[in-house]
Amino acid sequence: MPETEIDTLIRLFSRLPGFGVRSARRTVLHLIKKKETQLIPLSAAIQKVIDNVRICPVCGNLDSIAPCHICQDLKRDEGILCVVQDVADLWAIERSAAFKGRYHVLGGLLSAIEGTGPDELRLPALEKRICENHISELILALPATVDGQTTGHYIAERFKNIPVRISSLAQGIPVGGELDYLDDGTIQTALKARK
Amino acid sequence: MPETEIDTLIRLFSRLPGFGVRSARRTVLHLIKKKETQLIPLSAAIQKVIDNVRICPVCGNLDSIAPCHICQDLKRDEGILCVVQDVADLWAIERSAAFKGRYHVLGGLLSAIEGTGPDELRLPALEKRICENHISELILALPATVDGQTTGHYIAERFKNIPVRISSLAQGIPVGGELDYLDDGTIQTALKARK
Numbered sequence: 001m002p003e004t005e006i007d008t009l010i011r012l013f014s015r016l017p018g019f020g021v022r023s024a025r026r027t028v029l030h031l032i033k034k035k036e037t038q039l040i041p042l043s044a045a046i047q048k049v050i051d052n053v054r055i056c057p058v059c060g061n062l063d064s065i066a067p068c069h070i071c072q073d074l075k076r077d078e079g080i081l082c083v084v085q086d087v088a089d090l091w092a093i094e095r096s097a098a099f100k101g102r103y104h105v106l107g108g109l110l111s112a113i114e115g116t117g118p119d120e121l122r123l124p125a126l127e128k129r130i131c132e133n134h135i136s137e138l139i140l141a142l143p144a145t146v147d148g149q150t151t152g153h154y155i156a157e158r159f160k161n162i163p164v165r166i167s168s169l170a171q172g173i174p175v176g177g178e179l180d181y182l183d184d185g186t187i188q189t190a191l192k193a194r195k
Numbered sequence: 196m197p198e199t200e201i202d203t204l205i206r207l208f209s210r211l212p213g214f215g216v217r218s219a220r221r222t223v224l225h226l227i228k229k230k231e232t233q234l235i236p237l238s239a240a241i242q243k244v245i246d247n248v249r250i251c252p253v254c255g256n257l258d259s260i261a262p263c264h265i266c267q268d269l270k271r272d273e274g275i276l277c278v279v280q281d282v283a284d285l286w287a288i289e290r291s292a293a294f295k296g297r298y299h300v301l302g303g304l305l306s307a308i309e310g311t312g313p314d315e316l317r318l319p320a321l322e323k324r325i326c327e328n329h330i331s332e333l334i335l336a337l338p339a340t341v342d343g344q345t346t347g348h349y350i351a352e353r354f355k356n357i358p359v360r361i362s363s364l365a366q367g368i369p370v371g372g373e374l375d376y377l378d379d380g381t382i383q384t385a386l387k388a389r390k
Contacts (some may be wrong), residue, residue, distance in 0.1 A: 003245055004258070027213070043238065046238045062224075
């Protein structure tokens with residue numbers, strides 16, 4: 001029997017992160033039952049994203065205008081760039097509302113295992129931006145993993161002859177974090193960086 | 196700031212069962228990154244479901260043909276109807292490949308708390324079907340909950356003067372079930388129904 005239209009939709013949903021066949025079936029059935037209030041609006045929203053959302057040519061953010069609304073916002077400090085691995089990290093920093101500069105999305109991390117070199121990331125674009133736009137500070141907001149730290153060191157080394165201040169996010173105990181539940185590495189780092 | 200197109204899509208995803216804002220964000224970002232291989236096919240599949248999938252006027256199943264492919268399948272026994280609460284249950288029984296009759300989807304269960312009466316369900320349609328189509332057996336495949344059992348008793352009572360055999364799914368220990376992990380009710384039922 002050929003795949004039905006419902007089966008096709010279930011198969012596509014089941015390929016999403018965090019989905020399995022069961023949850024895909026449940027979601028598809030839910031959507032079909034709520035056709036007017038959920039399925040049709042979802043379809044329209046997807047179509048708009050397909051038609052309009054593009055990668056910002058300046059910073060690598062995703063937006064329906066190019067350059068993105070952050071790059072176009074004159075109230076934001078042009079001289080400070082926050083370097084992030086991914087758009088998800090940019091969104092997380094925006095939600096914190098603690099940063100009023102611009103961003104640069106690398107699109108990944110250097111990784112010997114996955115064979116990701118500097119030219120696969122948006123590092124040449126970062127270099128060009130620093131040289132042409134009088135960037136005074138780079139804030140490296142990279143994950144505290146081996147690849148994240150490697151990438152941070154690489155960036156610091158690569159731009160050491162350019163007059164730009166490079167800082168990293170502080171490491172320590174998360175706000176509201178119970179010591180009892182934290183891993184040894186975090187406690188050690190927080191102790192060393194005590195102030 | 197007005198809601199962006201990405202935010203709209205995240206909001207719609209976050210209303211799906213099992214989704215929160217975090218998982219919706221992750222899914223939307225994943226889909227935008229896999230635009231060609233996942234987002235566009237998903238959009239096309241949703242559009243096809245919107246355009247074509249309808250409720251089968253005979254049994255209440257969802258399909259892109261009406262009557263549905265089960266109601267049209269001449270190899271299936273027309274005389275046996277399996278009564279289920281929902282299309283999800285019909286799908287589950289179809290996956291088991293153990294039933295070769297037709298279905299009748301009630302679209303819910305009788306519920307005093309939710310105020311669901313017989314006319315909100317597809318019970319008049321079931322009565323019409325039984326009288327007009329020489330149905331010899333009704334298999335009640337309803338959940339083993341209070342509402343499920345109430346609905347089962349109501350159906351048995353309603354059709355007691357019609358010459359149709361009414362049976363229910365057996366209750367007992369699930370295949371592969373460890374006694375240690377089963378609830379008391381299931382063990383009691385399985386003991387009482389021993390054979």
